[in-house]
Amino acid sequence: MASEEPANLQTEVVIIGAGPTGLTAAYELSRLGRQAVILEKGRRVGGIARTEDYKGYGVDIGGHRFYTKVPQVEQLWREVMGDDFLHRPRLSRIYYNKKFFYYPIRLFDALLKLGPLESARIGLSYLWRRIKPHPVEENFEQWVSNRFGQRLYEVFFKTYTEKVWGIPCTEIKAEWAAQRIKGLSLSAALKNALLPARQNQITSLINSFHYPRRGPGMLWERMGQKVQQAGHRLLLESEVVALRVRDGRVRQVISRNCTHTFAVTGEHFISSMPLGELVLKIEPPPPPDVIAAARQLSYRDFLTVALIVRRDDLFPDNWIYVHSPEVRVGRIQNFKNWSADMVPAAQPGTACIGLEYFCREGDELWQMDNADLIALARRELAALGLAAAGDVIDGVVFRQPKAYPVYSGEYQASLETIRRYLASLGNLQTAGRNGLHKYNNQDHSMLTAMLAVQNILGAQHDLWAINTDRSYYEEIRISKQDQ
Numbered sequence: 001m002a003s004e005e006p007a008n009l010q011t012e013v014v015i016i017g018a019g020p021t022g023l024t025a026a027y028e029l030s031r032l033g034r035q036a037v038i039l040e041k042g043r044r045v046g047g048i049a050r051t052e053d054y055k056g057y058g059v060d061i062g063g064h065r066f067y068t069k070v071p072q073v074e075q076l077w078r079e080v081m082g083d084d085f086l087h088r089p090r091l092s093r094i095y096y097n098k099k100f101f102y103y104p105i106r107l108f109d110a111l112l113k114l115g116p117l118e119s120a121r122i123g124l125s126y127l128w129r130r131i132k133p134h135p136v137e138e139n140f141e142q143w144v145s146n147r148f149g150q151r152l153y154e155v156f157f158k159t160y161t162e163k164v165w166g167i168p169c170t171e172i173k174a175e176w177a178a179q180r181i182k183g184l185s186l187s188a189a190l191k192n193a194l195l196p197a198r199q200n201q202i203t204s205l206i207n208s209f210h211y212p213r214r215g216p217g218m219l220w221e222r223m224g225q226k227v228q229q230a231g232h233r234l235l236l237e238s239e240v241v242a243l244r245v246r247d248g249r250v251r252q253v254i255s256r257n258c259t260h261t262f263a264v265t266g267e268h269f270i271s272s273m274p275l276g277e278l279v280l281k282i283e284p285p286p287p288p289d290v291i292a293a294a295r296q297l298s299y300r301d302f303l304t305v306a307l308i309v310r311r312d313d314l315f316p317d318n319w320i321y322v323h324s325p326e327v328r329v330g331r332i333q334n335f336k337n338w339s340a341d342m343v344p345a346a347q348p349g350t351a352c353i354g355l356e357y358f359c360r361e362g363d364e365l366w367q368m369d370n371a372d373l374i375a376l377a378r379r380e381l382a383a384l385g386l387a388a389a390g391d392v393i394d395g396v397v398f399r400q401p402k403a404y405p406v407y408s409g410e411y412q413a414s415l416e417t418i419r420r421y422l423a424s425l426g427n428l429q430t431a432g433r434n435g436l437h438k439y440n441n442q443d444h445s446m447l448t449a450m451l452a453v454q455n456i457l458g459a460q461h462d463l464w465a466i467n468t469d470r471s472y473y474e475e476i477r478i479s480k481q482d483q
Contacts, residue, residue: 009233010265011037013456014253016240017272019047020442021432023223024076024449025270030230032453037233037264039240039255044217045224047272048403048433049442051217052306054396056344057352058215059306061400063319063333065090065209066216068443072450077210080223084213086339091316094156095384096323101156103321104207118155125149140172160323163330164358165300167408176407176439213341216442240273243282243428250428268456270449272432274299274402279418290421293414297437300404301366302330305355305377308394309387312336312343312351320386327380328365331356350393353381361401370397405437419464429455431463 013029015022018040029036044050052059066085068074078085093100099113111119126149134142140161145153161169212218228234241261242254250269255262271278279286279294286294319333333354335342343352355377359365368376374395382389415437422428429452430436432445444466451461 008263008265009037011035011233012266013037013268013270014264014266015039015270016253016278017047017432017435018042018045018220018224018234018236019272019432019445020049020220021047021272021435021445021449022270023220023227024446025431025453026227026232026234027076027080027223028450028453029456030227030232032457034456035231036227037266038227038235039238039253039264040234040236041239041273043237044221045234045236046217046220048400049216049220051215052398054306054352055308055394056346057306057308058217058335058339058342059304059352059354059396059398060215060217060333060335060338060342061304061398062302062403063331063354063356064211064216064442066211066442067209068441070443070447073443073446076446077219080226081212081219084218086211086213088209088211088318088338090207090209090318091337092319092321093317094160094321094323096155098324100320114155118151122149122151122155125151137174139174140169140177143174143177144169156323159325160321160330163322163328164404165406165408166358166360167406171408173407173411211338213339215335215339215342240281243269243278245282245284245425248424249426267427269428270452271428271430272435272445272449274434275405275415275418275430275437277402278430278435279421286421289417293417296409296414297411298406298408299402299434300358300406301361301399301401302356302358302403303366303373303397303399305357305373306396306398307353307355307374307377307381307387307392309351309353309391310349310393311387311391312349314351314353314387322384324384327383328357329355329377329380329384330358332381332384332386353387355381366399373397402434405434405439407439411437429463436464 012034013036015025015036015038018038022038023045026036026038048062049064050061052061066077092103094103101113102109114122129146129149133146137143137146141153144157158169161172165172224234238255238257240253241256243250244252244254251265253264253269255264276294276297279290285291315334316337317334318337319331321331322329335352335354343350357365374397377395378389378392381387381392422430431448431452433440436448448463448466451459451463451466455461
């Protein structure tokens with residue numbers, strides 16, 4: 001899907017971003033016969049859920065299980081993917097203290113590898129927190145230790161979480177843990193280990209999922225083709241540089257591609273671009289407090305070093321969480337274990353391993369030369385005992401800016417200031433992970449897109465309120481009434 005060379009355009013709906021949010025909105029609009037133009041800054045669709053291709057090897061940016069409690073999302077996945085939507089077993093482990101622990105927890109595996117002394121410390125620490133919990137849960141450490149005990153928090157949560165976010169756990173707001181580890185505690189994990197039939201009740205513990213045959217990008221590439229066939233304009237490598245506002249409504253988006261700048265005029269606007277960036281592109285500028293709030297929002301970035309290895313029996317996991325502070329890598333994916341088609345048939349006996357490094361744009365790791373990053377990843381793969389350095393025959397680096405909205409500082413106050421301002425623009429909706437500054441899953445992003453389209457038809461869904469499992473069920477009920 002190559003970029004077009006558009007003149008100024010006019011349409012009914014302008015969609016900013018061709019990730020899960022933007023493409024879902026476009027797909028829903030195509031069902032209704034509505035016209036849209038989709039503007040995407042990148043060279044391919046999918047956003048953080050895209051699949052990159054390197055010499056025929058698929059590289060999933062971020063790792064994406066397809067699992068949802070939202071029937072509309074499940075239906076859309078199946079409608080677009082058909083027989084290319086595979087059902088896959090989940091296997092993930094935690095690397096800690098030079099040992100691999102199954103996750104979700106397998107009780108006897110954990111007890112054996114931790115040893116009786118450490119297991120006793122974890123048990124006593126958990127009981128102590130049950131008797132004397134933190135009276136308030138303002139940060140990640142307090143939230144997790146209240147549910148798992150201080151010792152298990154230190155063993156299985158602290159190091160990895162601080163790798164991901166680059167700040168102490170005491171600076172991460174508790175609501176991030178409540179959103180990402182919802183329904184899970186030590187007692188729930190142990191019950192799951194003893195009574196596996198419960199596992200589907202807790203999102204964090206699901207042991208199977210669906211996955212497109214050639215990675216998540218296969219879904220979004222196919223959806224991009226479908227929305228174009230329905231008459232939508234999908235413009236890649238088209239960066240939004242301004243949103244022009246007049247009389248309380250967005251009138252135009254100004255976009256720039258590699259050759260020229262053009263305007264897209266519309267009646268309704270849906271944006272999934274990073275919220276902080278969006279506010280700073282509005283013309284005339286919002287009030288100073290809104291500008292200040294936008295600049296307060298921060299993000300975490302990451303890069304994937306994909307190594308081609310001359311072995312295909314490295315480890316059985318879909319992914320491994322690396323909790324060891326001795327290495328910089330945070331998570332490791334074995335793409336062939338997600339789907340055999342992620343490795344080209346012409347390269348039997350090989351595998352593609354993705355090592356994920358969490359960082360910030362502009363820091364030392366982000367700016368490291370690609371060859372040095374590949375060398376680092378090769379050394380760390382060997383240090384973890386997953387492959388010999390000599391087994392690595394090739395490598396490539398993919399950088400992903402603004403992957404994770406950060407829940408730190410006074411971000412909630414900043415969001416509230418921005419929300420109040422955006423509410424004054426009657427035809428602009430922000431949706432999805434970065435559009436709402438919520439570290440959500442792709443099914444949540446898709447749901448917000450579906451509801452944004454319903455709002456264009458006259459519904460009044462509050463997209464900011466769609467977050468928890470309970471919200472999913474409440475909004476599903478509302479959606480069915482509206483249809």
